[in-house]
Amino acid sequence: MKIDVDKLRFGLDTFGDVAYNDTFHTKMSYRESLQNIIKEGQLADQLGLDVIALGEHHREEYSISSPEVVLGALASTTKNIHLSTGVTVLSSDDPVRLYERFATIDGISDGRAEIILGRGSFTESFPLFGYDLKDYNDLFVEKVGLFNDLITGEHVDWESKHVQKLVNVRPYPRIEGHKLPVSIGVGGTPESVLRTAYYGYSLMLAIIAGEASRFAPYIELYKKAAEDYGTKVGAIGVHSHGIITEDDDDEAYNIGWEYIRNSMDRVGLDRGWPKMTKERYDFEVIKGAYYVGSVETVAKRIAQTISELGLDRFDLVYGTGGQLEKDRMRTIELYATKVIPRVKEILQEANENE
C-alpha cells in the first residue's frame, strides 16, 4: 500500500515493566523504576519520537498504575512528545475524573495529551475499584458515551445505570484549543472496532501475537463502519513488542527469549496457558508480533507491517518483562535514530517503485 511517509507517527509504549539493574542484574525498586521511566520518556522526547503511551496495570511486575501522574511528570520535563495512556481502563474509571486528569496533563503540556481507551490486557482493576467484571461491557458502553459527551460538549447531562447522574455539568480545568485525541485499543473484538468507528475515534490495534496481516479485516470493518455511521476514519495504528540491537540479531533474540517469554509465561500461569515454546517464539520473531532484532531486521518488519495494513501510526512496546536498563535505553535510541529513518526510507522506495 502507498504510505504517506511524512504523516506517519511513531510511538513508544510501556506498561511500566520494572527494569533490571545493569550491574547487579537485580530488579529495581519501584522508586527507581518510576524515575527510570521518566528518564526514558525524556530521552524519547529528545530523540524526536511522536508519542509515548503508558499502560495502566495493577500487578507486581509493573510500576505504572497511575499513568497520568507519570505523564504529568513528563509534561513538565519534555517539549514536543505527545503524552498518552495506552490504555486507560475506562470501565473501572470515572469519566469525569478522567476528563479532569487529562485536561490537567493537557494544560501542563501545552496541548500534548492523548488518550487510548480500552480493556487492556488484564482485568485486575475491576475488583480493586469495586466493579463487577460481569458488567464490563455495559460499563464501557455507558462510560465511553459520557466521556465522549464531556470532551465534545460544553455542559453535560447524563443518566444511565452504572454511571453517576449529571445535570448541566462542566468539569474544570477545560481542555482548550483542541479536542482531546482519542483512540480505542482493540484486541480482536469486532464490537470494539464498531464502537471506535461510531465515535470517530482512532483505531489502535494491539497485536501481541500472530501475523499483523490477520488484522486487515478489522481495518476494513473499521472503514466500512465509519462510512455507514457517517463518521470520519481516524488514524490507524498498531502496538507491538520489540527489542532492537545495532546489528546483532541473535543478541536481541536472546534478550527477548529471556524477558518477553518470561512476561508472557507469567500471564499464562494466571490463565492456565502452557509456557511459550521455542517454535512459537521463533514464529513471532520471524513473522509475528515481536519486532526483535537488529536495526535493519526490525526496520524491514515494521515497514512491512505499515505497508501491509496501510497504517498511520506504529507504536513499539519496549522493556517487556523488565530487561536491563541499558538494553531498554538502546532500544529507544536505535528505534528513534536508526529504525524509524530506515523504515521511512524503505517505504519511500516502495512508493517510488509503485
Place this chain on the structure above:
Amino acid sequence: MKMSKLIIGIVGAGKLGMTLAKLALDASYQVNIAGSKDPAKITLATSVLAPEAQPMYTRDVIEKSDIIFLALPLSKYQNIDAKWFAGKTVVDSMNYWWEIDGKTSNYYYDEQQTSSEKVQAYLTQSVVVKAFNHMGYHDLASMSHQQRVIVYAGTDEIALAKVKQLIIDFGFVPYYIGNLHATSQLQPGGVLFGANEDMIGIKKLLNK
C-alpha cells in the same frame, strides 16, 4: 454444492464465533450466526469478517442448523433454553476464562466433571462434542491447512464422525482424545490448553 453439506450454526459472534464462521465458509458450508441480541447488531461485522454467514436470532440459528457451535462465554450458555437444542449435535468450543467468567472455577468444572460434561448435563436432549476450544482464535484464523491438530472428544459415534469431518474440512488434523471426561486435558491448566501443534507436538504433550 453447498446444499449437500451440513448447515453450520454458530452461537456467539465474537472473536471465536467469527473465526469459526469464516473457516466454515471457506470450506463452503452454509453458516448461520447469532450474538446475544438482535441480528441487526452483527450484520455489519459479519458482512466484513464472515461475508455470506446469515445473522439470525440465537433460537433461529439453532433451529435452522444441523450442527451448533457454542462460541459464547462459558458463563452465558445457560441463558439459552436447553430445549431449543433438542436433537442437535452441539460442538462445545467454550473455555473457562476467569477474567470473563469470574473467579470461581469450581462452578464451571471440578474433579468430578469437566466443563463439557456440565454442558452435556445441561443439554439433556442433545449430543455434545468438544472441539475447537484449545487454540487461540488468531491461530485458528491463520493456521488452517498447516497440519495443525484440533483435539476433539465425545462418545456418540455419529456426532464424532461429523465433527471429525468438519475439523478436516476447516483445514485441521483431527485427534480424538476420548469421552468428555478426558477434556480435562483441554481445560485451563491442562496440557493441551492453548496447544497449537502438529501431530508430533500433540503426542509429545500427551507423552504418547
